[in-house]
Amino acid sequence: MECYIILDEIFFINGKVSNEIRKAIAVHEFCHFLALIYASISTTEELLRDKLRERLSKMVDVLTNEQVLKLYQLLNKVRPFSDDFSVFEQTKDDHFRLYCEDLDLSYTDLFKNFLLSQQMFNEFFPKQERERFYDLLQSEEAQEALDLYFSVADNIAIEKWLPKNFARNQAIDILMKFYLLEMSEN
Numbered sequence: 001m002e003c004y005i006i007l008d009e010i011f012f013i014n015g016k017v018s019n020e021i022r023k024a025i026a027v028h029e030f031c032h033f034l035a036l037i038y039a040s041i042s043t044t045e046e047l048l049r050d051k052l053r054e055r056l057s058k059m060v061d062v063l064t065n066e067q068v069l070k071l072y073q074l075l076n077k078v079r080p081f082s083d084d085f086s087v088f089e090q091t092k093d094d095h096f097r098l099y100c101e102d103l104d105l106s107y108t109d110l111f112k113n114f115l116l117s118q119q120m121f122n123e124f125f126p127k128q129e130r131e132r133f134y135d136l137l138q139s140e141e142a143q144e145a146l147d148l149y150f151s152v153a154d155n156i157a158i159e160k161w162l163p164k165n166f167a168r169n170q171a172i173d174i175l176m177k178f179y180l181l182e183m184s185e186n
């Protein structure tokens with residue numbers, strides 16, 4: 001099997017497209033590639049070929065300029081406690097899934113975590129800084145704690161070419177899933 005990820009040259013000519021958009025598109029297409037790899041190790045060659053033919057006969061996934069703009073707007077939307085990714089077609093699990101994978105995973109989560117994972121966040125928010133954050137929270141200095149936390153997210157956004165609001169939203173998800181649990185264990 002040969003796999004290609006083809007990105008329109010508009011993403012690379014004269015800086016017409018921001019690094020944030022370029023990165024989101026590349027990660028989106030990489031998730032399609034992983035879906036194909038997961039499917040290829042989960043089923044027979046014949047079934048995979050049939051699934052791919054079926055999918056390609058219905059549509060060929062092309063991110064148009066309008067869809068790229070919508071993807072960027074979704075990534076840059078403030079969403080403190082809701083997951084708008086489930087409403088935008090290009091980020092839905094179904095958009096990537098070939099329905100012959102043997103793995104129980106969410107391509108939506110995979111997409112978000114390739115952009116900004118907990119491990120990447122840890123690189124910018126080491127244990128010593130997390131402890132400082134927890135101390136601020138416990139001493140009822142919540143605003144100072146949030147300012148510290150969001151400054152980490154903002155720094156990641158700059159360094160890793162992410163929309164600022166996406167970095168903050170993902171930081172909130174990471175806080176809820178990992179860091180608050182770590183805090184309760186200490």
